[in-house]
Every structure is written in structure tokens, then in C-alpha cells.
Amino acid sequence: MKKIMFYSQHLAGIGHLVRSTEIVRCLAQQFEVYFVHGGQAVPGFQLPTGVSEVRLPGLYMEGPVLKVVDDSQALEKVQEQRQALLLAAFESIRPDCLITEGFPFSKHTLRFELIPLLKHIEASGYPTKVVCCLRDIIMTQAMTDSVRAKKQARTCKWINRYYDLILYHSDVQLQRLEENFSSLDELNPEVFYTGYVTQSEPASGELSDEDRHYLGQPGPSIVVSVGGGRHGYGLLKAIAALAPALGQKIPHKIYAFAGPYLPEADLLMLQELAAHSPNLVIRRFTSRLMDYLKQADLSISLGGYNTTMNVLKTGVRSLIYPSPSEDQSGEQTLRARKLESLGILTVLTEADLAAEPLAQHISNALKKSYQAHTFNLNGAQMVALKLQQFLGGEAELAAAAKKFTTPEERFSSSVHSPDGLPAVGALQR
Numbered sequence: 001m002k003k004i005m006f007y008s009q010h011l012a013g014i015g016h017l018v019r020s021t022e023i024v025r026c027l028a029q030q031f032e033v034y035f036v037h038g039g040q041a042v043p044g045f046q047l048p049t050g051v052s053e054v055r056l057p058g059l060y061m062e063g064p065v066l067k068v069v070d071d072s073q074a075l076e077k078v079q080e081q082r083q084a085l086l087l088a089a090f091e092s093i094r095p096d097c098l099i100t101e102g103f104p105f106s107k108h109t110l111r112f113e114l115i116p117l118l119k120h121i122e123a124s125g126y127p128t129k130v131v132c133c134l135r136d137i138i139m140t141q142a143m144t145d146s147v148r149a150k151k152q153a154r155t156c157k158w159i160n161r162y163y164d165l166i167l168y169h170s171d172v173q174l175q176r177l178e179e180n181f182s183s184l185d186e187l188n189p190e191v192f193y194t195g196y197v198t199q200s201e202p203a204s205g206e207l208s209d210e211d212r213h214y215l216g217q218p219g220p221s222i223v224v225s226v227g228g229g230r231h232g233y234g235l236l237k238a239i240a241a242l243a244p245a246l247g248q249k250i251p252h253k254i255y256a257f258a259g260p261y262l263p264e265a266d267l268l269m270l271q272e273l274a275a276h277s278p279n280l281v282i283r284r285f286t287s288r289l290m291d292y293l294k295q296a297d298l299s300i301s302l303g304g305y306n307t308t309m310n311v312l313k314t315g316v317r318s319l320i321y322p323s324p325s326e327d328q329s330g331e332q333t334l335r336a337r338k339l340e341s342l343g344i345l346t347v348l349t350e351a352d353l354a355a356e357p358l359a360q361h362i363s364n365a366l367k368k369s370y371q372a373h374t375f376n377l378n379g380a381q382m383v384a385l386k387l388q389q390f391l392g393g394e395a396e397l398a399a400a401a402k403k404f405t406t407p408e409e410r411f412s413s414s415v416h417s418p419d420g421l422p423a424v425g426a427l428q429r
Contacts, residue, residue, distance in 0.1 A: 003093055021035075033050070165386075195375070257289065303321070304332060319365055
């Protein structure tokens with residue numbers, strides 16, 4: 001069995017961790033997978049069965065500043081430790097494939113450990129294939145044209161020197177790489193559109209007592225979620241303040257998930273508001289968000305990649321408030337506005353969080369029907385199939401493809417169109 005070393009580093013929220021986890025879940029069915037990560041801990045997070053863990057000392061970003069999770073340690077010392085651990089892990093595993101999530105299109109702040117690793121692989125002579133996996137929208141932070149050009153030039157240099165393949169987690173119907181990476185023609189490796197990566201649904205036996213209780217409640221519901229929680233307090237507070245008035249107008253129970261990184265003081269304030277609103281439940285985190293969304297009449301959330309894919313997968317009506325974070329707002333707004341133009345969801349602005357417009361948006365959304373789409377949402381499965389082909393040849397790909405037995409799982413995006421891009425996926429709700 002071939003070995004894959006998958007490097008993923010979540011720095012602000014949990015989106016990269018969630019998406020990477022879904023990919024390695026599929027890879028573990030065909031490969032020996034080692035998952036390398038080192039961000040802030042997420043309560044309740046577990047790696048999929050069959051995936052080995054390589055844990056690095058924790059780092060996170062506070063604005064533009066890289067920080068150590070254990071603040072008793074100096075950043076420079078932790079960087080040295082992480083670099084040494086990465087090199088040692090590679091020598092121990094000797095993988096057939098290294099996957100870096102995001103880098104080098106983004107996360108340039110991590111080059112202190114990744115460039116030495118890539119140079120080591122290059123010098124070792126070991127036949128490790130190097131792959132980048134990349135979400136749909138990148139480099140949306142405000143920067144001058146010259147700075148953007150410099151970053152893209154650096155990305156092209158690293159990709160062309162060290163990388164063999166780019167796995168792009170998007171659907172050509174919605175987002176093409178050249179729309180926010182203008183230097184696409186300068187890249188040498190193949191860019192393969194995998195489709196969007198969506199979360200799988202855990203087995204029913206994994207329900208916590210709390211989730212079992214709330215998911216078993218009768219009646220209509222609204223789900224509010226803010227990803228990791230670092231930037232979602234404004235939305236949560238607006239919902240909590242409006243909950244008593246909503247309780248007088250609609251029979252819906254509101255389940256709000258504050259995220260593992262919301263400051264404790266903010267969570268306590270929200271819980272105090274919820275104590276006076278019998279229609280509102282405030283919780284920090286659930287591993288079963290998909291189950292809540294499948295039952296919900298409406299989702300109200302920030303607009304991260306994973307949350308948006310949850311909306312597309314479950315077919316729940318949706319209001320999306322793009323993150324107010326400067327680093328994330330461009331990405332989230334761009335994706336959400338495109339989907340809004342297709343009638344799939346409604347985008348909220350900061351002004352819409354005031355009581356009257358927010359109540360009106362909720363009322364309007366509950367009256368709408370879901371707009372069907374044809375986006376390929378089988379990105380994790382397509383990554384596994386592509387890597388079977390890339391690392392093992394056509395015979396292994398054909399054998400792996402036999403595992404998909406329904407038309408929805410055999411989607412046509414594994415076949416490339418004449419312009420080199422995957423054909424439009426056949427999956428439709």
C-alpha cells in the first residue's frame with residue numbers, strides 16, 4: 001500500500017482542518033495515510049479510523065501575527081522544533097506522496113518549515129511525488145498589484161520547482177483558478193478540478209447525549225453556526241438579541257454553535273441571553289452539524305468554504321453573513337455573492353444584523369424553496385481516485401472506481417474536457 005504524508009495547518013479557524021479531514025478519510029481507504037498538523041486544539045475533533053497522526057507544536061494567527069499556542073514557548077524555538085519534526089517524519093515515513101494543503105498558493109508564513117522540507121525531498125533522491133491541494137478561492141486580502149504579482153511569482157517558482165500536481169477543490173461552473181490567480185499559464189504541473197469537498201455524515205452510534213437529545217426534538221428549527229468562532233460573535237449576538245421576538249412570531253427552535261475559539265466571556269454572555277429565550281440553545285461545538293442542517297428549515301452562518309458546502313449538500317435554505325475578518329471577508333463574499341446570483345442563498349451585510357432587517361430576512365428565507373444545483377460535491381472521493389491514477393496507474397484507478405455504484409457517485413468530472421478542465425459533474429440534487 002502506498003504511503004501519503006498529508007500536511008495541513010489551520011491558523012485562524014477550523015475550515016482547513018475540517019476539509020483536510022474529509023480528504024484523508026477517503027484517502028485512508030486506498031493508502032497508508034499520515035496526517036501532519038499543529039494548530040489550536042478543537043474539542044471533540046477526532047481523526048478518521050486508519051489515519052496516523054503526526055502532531056506538531058501548535059501555532060495560530062492573530063491578525064497578521066504568527067503565535068505559539070503554548071505562550072510559554074518562544075516562537076523561534078517552536079519553529080525550529082517543527083522544522084526538525086517535519087524532516088524526521090519524512091525520513092521515518094518515506095512517503096510515496098507529500099500533500100501540502102494550501103501552500104504555496106497561501107500560508108506563505110509557513111515557508112520556514114515547508115521550503116526546507118521540499119528542498120530535503122528534492123535532495124534526497126527519493127521518488128516522492130509532491131502535490132498541492134487548494135480550496136476554490138485564494139489571495140483575496142487587500143494588497144497592491146505589485147505585492148500580489150510578487151506573491152504569485154514566488155508561488156509559481158515554488159510550484160514549478162517542487163510540485164508535480166495541483167488538486168483544486170472547486171467546480172468549473174462556479175469558480176475557476178485563473179479568476180484569482182492570474183499567473184495560471186505560468187504553472188507547469190497539471191491543475192485537476194476535484195469538485196467541492198463536503199463533510200461526510202458520522203455513524204449514528206457516535207451521537208453524544210446532548211446531540212441525541214436536541215436532534216430528537218420535534219418541530220421546526222433554525223441552525224446558526226460561525227465555524228471556529230473567532231469572528232462570529234457579532235452574528236451570534238444579533239441572533240440572541242432577536243430570539244425572544246422571533247419566538248413570538250415563528251415556532252422554530254434556534255440551535256446556535258459558537259465555535260471552539262470564541263472567547264469564554266463572549267460565550268457566557270450569549271448563554272445569559274439564551275437563558276431568557278426558551279427558543280434558543282447556545283452551544284460551543286458539535287461534531288454533528290450536518291445532522292442539524294439536514295433537519296433545519298434555515299441555516300444562518302458565516303460563509304466559509306465548509307459551511308457553504310454543507311448548505312449545498314443538505315439543501316437547507318441559507319442566509320450567509322461573510323466573515324468580518326479582513327483575511328476572510330473577500331473569499332467568503334465572493335463565493336456567497338456568486339451563489340446568491342444563482343438564487344441558492346441570501347447574503348447578509350452588517351446593516352442586516354439590526355433587529356428589523358434580520359427578522360425580515362429570516363421570514364423571507366423561510367418562505368423560499370431551495371434552488372437546485374449541479375455542482376460536483378464529491379471532491380474528497382475525486383482526490384482519492386486521481387491519486388490512485390497518479391501514483392498507481394490506470395488499473396488501480398479502475399479498481400477504485402468500481403467502489404462507486406450509483407450514478408451520483410460515478411460523476412463525469414473524472415473525464416477532462418478538451419480545454420484540459422474537468423467536465424461538468426453529473427451530480428444534481
